[in-house]
Amino acid sequence: MTFMIIAIDGPAGAGKGTLASHLAKIYHLKHLDTGLLYRAVAFKMLQAGIKAMQRPEAFAIASSLKMEDLNNSSLRNESVGNLASEISVYPEVRESLLKFQQDFAKETSSNTRGAVLDGRDIGLVVLPEAPCKIFVTASPEVRAKRRLKELHEKEIDSIYETILEDIKVRDARDQNREVSPLRPANDAFILDTSELGIDEVIEKACLFVDSRYPQAKKKT
Numbered sequence: 001m002t003f004m005i006i007a008i009d010g011p012a013g014a015g016k017g018t019l020a021s022h023l024a025k026i027y028h029l030k031h032l033d034t035g036l037l038y039r040a041v042a043f044k045m046l047q048a049g050i051k052a053m054q055r056p057e058a059f060a061i062a063s064s065l066k067m068e069d070l071n072n073s074s075l076r077n078e079s080v081g082n083l084a085s086e087i088s089v090y091p092e093v094r095e096s097l098l099k100f101q102q103d104f105a106k107e108t109s110s111n112t113r114g115a116v117l118d119g120r121d122i123g124l125v126v127l128p129e130a131p132c133k134i135f136v137t138a139s140p141e142v143r144a145k146r147r148l149k150e151l152h153e154k155e156i157d158s159i160y161e162t163i164l165e166d167i168k169v170r171d172a173r174d175q176n177r178e179v180s181p182l183r184p185a186n187d188a189f190i191l192d193t194s195e196l197g198i199d200e201v202i203e204k205a206c207l208f209v210d211s212r213y214p215q216a217k218k219k220t
Contacts, residue, residue, distance in 0.1 A: 004114030007122035010136035013143030020118035034119030039075040042083035062096040123185035132212040135184035
């Protein structure tokens with residue numbers, strides 16, 4: 001049985017999480033949305049009244065994080081996401097969560113054929129030796145429209161211009177941080193989803209995955 005590791009990176013709202021979830025089902029893989037790790041840390045900080053600049057406290061929370069901390073619907077809140085982006089620039093926080101991610105990817109069992117991880121630095125830092133790397137991207141304008149639609153479906157009022165500005169600020173923070181800046185690995189497949197539907201995205205991704213793992217078996 002082929003043991004697969006798929007590393008998916010990209011900016012917020014590009015569709016990497018949706019793609020990772022689909023690939024996990026198609027190829028019988030475990031899935032870890034690594035952004036939830038930072039969101040879980042941010043959520044615990046907000047609950048405790050800890051500010052973004054309180055780095056020792058952020059590091060302490062990151063060091064004690066457990067898998068069950070990720071099972072919280074509140075992690076998807078906008079305020080949690082914004083704080084998660086702020087603390088993700090701290091090297092000590094990133095380092096403390098690195099082993100968590102690597103252990104998840106390498107853990108084997110009879111019920112899985114491998115793992116797919118999505119985040120911001122999977123292909124470059126977390127799993128640089130992964131044979132299959134995909135960098136999912138889309139224009140800021142398209143990502144802002146997707147986010148606005150998602151919020152409206154949840155009956156949450158929001159303004160397109162505000163969302164677009166937040167995305168641009170987050171992109172700049174992710175791309176310009178000193179540790180693990182957001183960028184594709186040299187051997188990553190660049191998948192621009194701006195003009196693609198989900199079925200087209202999955203089809204293109206599967207073609208690439210199959211080229212890296214010719215013996216992989218899809219779920220029927």
